[in-house]
Amino acid sequence: MTKRDDDISSSETTARGMRRNLATYGDPGFSLFLRKAFIKAAGFSDDALDRPIIGITNTFSDFNPCHGNVPRLIEAVKRGVMLAGGLPMEFPTISIHESFANPTSMFLRNLMAIDTEEMIRAQPCDSVVLIGGCDKTVPAQLMGAVSADVPAIQLITGPMLVGHHKGEVLGACTDCRRLWGQHRAGQIDEAEIEVLSGRLAPTQGTCMVMGTASTMGCLAEALGIALPGSGTIPATHADRIRAAEASGREAVRLARGGPKPSEILTETAFRNALTVLQAIGGSTNGLVHLAAIARRAGLSIDLAEFDAIGRKVPVLIDLKPSGDHYMEHFHWAGGVPKLMKELGDHLDRSAPTIDGRTIGEIADAAEDVPNQSIIRTAASPVKPTGGMAVLRGNLAPGGAVIKHSAASPALLKHTGRAVVFASVEDMVRRMDDPDLDVKADDVLVLTNAGPKGAPGMPEAGYIPIPKKLAQAGIKDMVRISDARMSGTAFGTIVLHITPESAVGGPLGLVRNGDMIRLDVASREIALLVDDAELQRRKAEWQPPAHLTEDTRGYRHLYLTTVLQADEGCDFAFC
Ligand code: FES
Numbered sequence: 001m002t003k004r005d006d007d008i009s010s011s012e013t014t015a016r017g018m019r020r021n022l023a024t025y026g027d028p029g030f031s032l033f034l035r036k037a038f039i040k041a042a043g044f045s046d047d048a049l050d051r052p053i054i055g056i057t058n059t060f061s062d063f064n065p066c067h068g069n070v071p072r073l074i075e076a077v078k079r080g081v082m083l084a085g086g087l088p089m090e091f092p093t094i095s096i097h098e099s100f101a102n103p104t105s106m107f108l109r110n111l112m113a114i115d116t117e118e119m120i121r122a123q124p125c126d127s128v129v130l131i132g133g134c135d136k137t138v139p140a141q142l143m144g145a146v147s148a149d150v151p152a153i154q155l156i157t158g159p160m161l162v163g164h165h166k167g168e169v170l171g172a173c174t175d176c177r178r179l180w181g182q183h184r185a186g187q188i189d190e191a192e193i194e195v196l197s198g199r200l201a202p203t204q205g206t207c208m209v210m211g212t213a214s215t216m217g218c219l220a221e222a223l224g225i226a227l228p229g230s231g232t233i234p235a236t237h238a239d240r241i242r243a244a245e246a247s248g249r250e251a252v253r254l255a256r257g258g259p260k261p262s263e264i265l266t267e268t269a270f271r272n273a274l275t276v277l278q279a280i281g282g283s284t285n286g287l288v289h290l291a292a293i294a295r296r297a298g299l300s301i302d303l304a305e306f307d308a309i310g311r312k313v314p315v316l317i318d319l320k321p322s323g324d325h326y327m328e329h330f331h332w333a334g335g336v337p338k339l340m341k342e343l344g345d346h347l348d349r350s351a352p353t354i355d356g357r358t359i360g361e362i363a364d365a366a367e368d369v370p371n372q373s374i375i376r377t378a379a380s381p382v383k384p385t386g387g388m389a390v391l392r393g394n395l396a397p398g399g400a401v402i403k404h405s406a407a408s409p410a411l412l413k414h415t416g417r418a419v420v421f422a423s424v425e426d427m428v429r430r431m432d433d434p435d436l437d438v439k440a441d442d443v444l445v446l447t448n449a450g451p452k453g454a455p456g457m458p459e460a461g462y463i464p465i466p467k468k469l470a471q472a473g474i475k476d477m478v479r480i481s482d483a484r485m486s487g488t489a490f491g492t493i494v495l496h497i498t499p500e501s502a503v504g505g506p507l508g509l510v511r512n513g514d515m516i517r518l519d520v521a522s523r524e525i526a527l528l529v530d531d532a533e534l535q536r537r538k539a540e541w542q543p544p545a546h547l548t549e550d551t552r553g554y555r556h557l558y559l560t561t562v563l564q565a566d567e568g569c570d571f572a573f574c
Contacts, residue, residue: 016052016126017049017050017051017052017053017087017124017126018032018035018036018039018049018050018053018124019032019124020053020124020125020126021121021122021123021124022035022124023035035124036049044087048087049087051085051086051087052085052086052087052126052127052252052255052256053086053087053089053124053125053126053255054077054081054086054087054088054089054125054126054127054128054129054248054251054252054255055089055090055091055119055120055123055125055127055128055129055150056074056077056078056081056088056089056090056091056128056129056131056248057090057091057092057093057116057119057128057129057130057131057132057141058070058074058090058091058092058093058131059092059093059094059095059131059132059137060074060095061095061097063095063097063100064095064096064097064100064134065097065201065204066097066098066133066134066157066204066205066206066207066213067095067097067131067132067133067134067137067157068157068204068205068235069157069158069204069205069235069236069240070131070157072241072244073131073155073157073240073241073244074090074131074244076241076242076244076245076248077129077131077155077244077245077247077248077251078090078248079245079248080244080245080246080247080248080249080250080251080252081129081248081249081251081252082248083245083248083249084248084249084252084253085252086126086248086251086252086255088248089123089125091119091123093112093115093116093119093141094108094111094112094115094116094140095112095134095137096108096109096112096134096135096136096137096140097134098134098135098136098459098486101136103454103455103456103458104454104456104457104458104459105134105135105136105456106136106451106456106457106458106484106569107455107456107457107558108136108456109136109139109140109143109292109569110140110143110558110562110569110570110571110574111554112136112137112140112141112144113139113140113141113143113144113147113292113296113570113574114144114574115144116130116140116141116143116144116145116148117143117144117145117147117148118144118148120144120145120148120150120152121148121150125150126150126151126255126256127150127151127152127153127251127252127254127255127258128145128150128151128152128153128251129152129153129155129247129248129251130142130145130152130153130154130155131155131157131244132154132155132156132157133156133157133158133205133206133213133217133235134157134206134213135206135211135212135213135216135285135487138154138156138213138216138217138220138289139216139289139292139293141154142154142220142223142225142261142265142289142293142296143292143293143296143570143574145225145261146261146262146265146293146296146297147296147574148261149260149261149262150260150261151251151254151255151258151259151260151261151354152225152254152260152261153225153226153227153247153250153251153254153354154220154225154226155226155230155243155244155247156206156216156217156220156226156230156231156233157204157205157206157235157240158205158206158217158232158233158234158235158236158237158240159205159206159207159208159213159214159217159232159234159235159326159327159328159331160172160201160202160203160204160205160206160207160208160234160235160236161202161203161205161208161234161236161328162202162208162326162328163175163199163200163201163202164199164202165195165196165199169326170196170199170200171200171207171208171209171320171326171488172200172201172207172208172209172488173200173201173207173209173211173486173488173489174209174211174320174321174488174489174490175200175320176200176488177462177486177488177489177490179193179196179200180193181464181465181470181475184464184465184467184470185467185470185471185473186471203234203235203236204235204236205234205235205236206235207488208234208326208327208328209319209320209321209326209327209487209488210280210281210282210283210317210319210320210321210322210327210487210488211283211486211487211488212283212285212286212289212486212487212488213487214232214280214282214283214319214327214487215277215280215282215283215285215286215487216286216289217231217232218231218232218276218280218282218336218339219231219273219276219277219282219286219289219290221276221335221336221337222269222272222273222275222276222277222336222340222347222359223264223265223269223270223272223273224264224265224269224272224351224352224353224354224359225261225264225265225353225354226247226354227243227246227247227250227354227355228336228337228353228355228357228362228365229243229335229336229337230243230246230247231335231336232327232330232331232335232336233331233335234327234328234331250354250355254354258354259352259354261297262297263352264352264353264354265293265294265297266297266299266351267299268348268350268351269351270290270293270294270297270299270301271305271309271348272347272348272351272359273290274287274290274301274305274306274309275309275313275343275346275347276336276339276340276343276347277290277306277386277387277388278306278309278310278313278315278386278387278388279313279314279315279316279317279339279343279346279386279387280315280316280317280319280339280387281315281317281319281321281322281323281382281383281386281387281403281405281406282387282388282487283403283486283487283488284388284401284403284484284485284487284495284496285484285485285486285487286487287301287306287388287401287496288484288496288565288568288569289568290568291565291566291567291568292567292568292569292570293568294568295567295568295570295574296570296574300567301566301568303390303399303566304390306388306390307388307389307390307523309346309386310385310386310387310388310389310390311385311386312346312385312386313343313346313385313386314376314378314381314382314383314384314385314386315381315382315383315385315386315387315405316339316342316343316375316376316377316378316381316382317330317339317374317375317376317382318373318374318375318376318382319374320488321406321487321488321489321490322382322383322387322403322405322406322490323382325374329374330374330375332369332372333369333372333373333374333375334366334367334368334369334372334375335366337362337363337365337366337367338366338367338368338369338375339375340359340362340363340366341363341364341366342375342376342377342378343363344363344378347359347360347363349361349363382405383405386405387403387404387405387406388401388402388403388404388405389401389402389404389520389523390523391494391518391520391523391524391525392523392524392525393524393525393526393527394506394526394527394534395480395497395506395507395510395516395525395526395527396494396497396498396505396506396507396525397498397499397505397506398498398499398505398564398566399496399498399566400480400494400495400496400497400498400525401494401495401496402492402493402494402495402518402520403485403490403493403495404520406489406490406491407476407490407491407492407493407520408475408476408491408492411476411477411478411492411518412492412518412519412520412521413518413519413520413521414441414443414478414492414517414518415515415516415517415518415528416441416442416443416478416515416516417439417441417442417443417513417514417515417516418442418443418445418510418511418512418513418514418515418516419436419437419438419442419443419444419445419512420445420447420510420511420512421444421445421446421447421463422447422448423446423447423448423449423453423454423544424446424448424449424454424458424460424483427446427460427463431463431464431466431467432466432467432468434467434468436466436468437512438466438468438469439469440469440472440474440477441477442477443477443478443479443480443516443518444463444466444477444478444479444480445479445480445481445507445510445516446460446461446463446479446480446481446482446483447481447482447501447507447508447510448482448500448501448502448508448544449461449481449482449483449500450482450483450496450497450498450500450501450502450503450505450564450565451500451562451563451564451565451569452500452502452503452547452559452562453482453500453501453502453503453544454483455502455546455555455558455559455562456558457482457483457484457565457569458483458484459483459484459485459486459489460481460483460484461479461481461483461484461485461493461494461495461496462479462485462486462489462491462493463479463481463493465477476491476492477491477492478492478493478494478516478518479491479492479493479494480493480494480495480497480507480516480518480525481494481495481497481507482495482496482497482498482500482501482502482505482507482565483495483496484496484565492518494518494525496565496566497525498564498565498566499564500564500565502543502544502547503543503564504538504541504543506527506534508541509527509529509534509537509538509541510527511537514527514528514529515527515528515529516528546559547559557571558571561573
């Protein structure tokens, strides 16, 4: 007996094209018949419907200017798919923009991951092109893709071009924060800050410093799930369109038996990604997202290993906020392939990628750009060690992270008096109070801003300098919290303290006037209060009210199942 071409008895994993993932009616033949009848209503021919089907996620949204070029990218992906003999099928998923996601984009990331996974799983995709860019969309798509485990290729929307103001080059959003800080300090008036709001993000695309979006673009390449060189191309450039066409072509090859995400996103790939994360001075959020994607692949990120990588691997990319330049400069200096070439044996060169070459082969083929100074060599790094360190101590038994490449060197060893804010709302209410008891060498502490606490782990870890100190010229202080921070931000800021205060972590036991010691060289964050007193405070501790109230819907799902930062803030059941 031989299998017919239109045999629909094959398993869901081996069936191809229109025969894949049939809706259940109790009669597979009828399911296929009905599917064809409906899709033919859209004018498809039998020839088209017999091709490998390439799903394309449409994450365009009027609320998401970081994805403003998605329609043109989809058009180019479709062209690439058809040139290679496949049938492109675009479908919508959630789109999340940082500034248009209440309470936070992190609150919604897992919803997008579930949406992406289930739509890939439900529909007949032989492979899928994931078009994402803004901070949470790429992690959500990779989480979904590795769970669905259908061959996938990540296409990044790409960074914006830089802005200009009074002869100065500007970038979202490192300069947004710097300039807002100057506005708070009274150095920039209302009229000028309005003008600046039109110049900081001058084109479509993602933030063009080494923020979370840029970090995830680089990590997608390092993981081997995006085409080499495609993570850094500016959103508005013709090369970005060509990368989309090439991704479409590649997706057809993947549909015909290419590796699945589980074969690309291996332990080796994650180790390479952690190495690149350190070397680019990447966003602290990148660590949370890698932990979440790895967890979907059945792996866990070892924070001690990440810290050890950071002690060996220098920061080689001179980009804001750790350095001086922007993504378009990184791209024209050779991008991620050139960086990987400079990283040499810090990377596992044997790791496979979706384009069939190994990471080592891609690094060897990197373009050499004479006289560029953005991608440094190991002999002249931007910083001698990696961008991030993992801290531990009685304040963070499960770990905390600091991006010390973007911190003030003088504050990396500091002991100071705690000034505690009980929540984001409390911080907003009291931060600019002229009577706030705060001095420049104090340690600002924000509690109840973690995954469950806020909820949604807001990027509130970049605690503003109290107005009276900002006006006195103070630009940085030690700041600690269980919150996250935008990858575009800078300062001596300890983040992701685990366990978070809202679930009883020691951060919630800090009181005004306690002494806190930060020692990055020793990887320590310590609350200098004796154990007996901490036990007494622990006995009195109460969770925030919203964790004891009845909830419903997605908020209920989130509050009852979200994990801590060290596990990527995914849902426990995912
Ligand atoms: Fe979308 Fe920065 S807000 S990348």
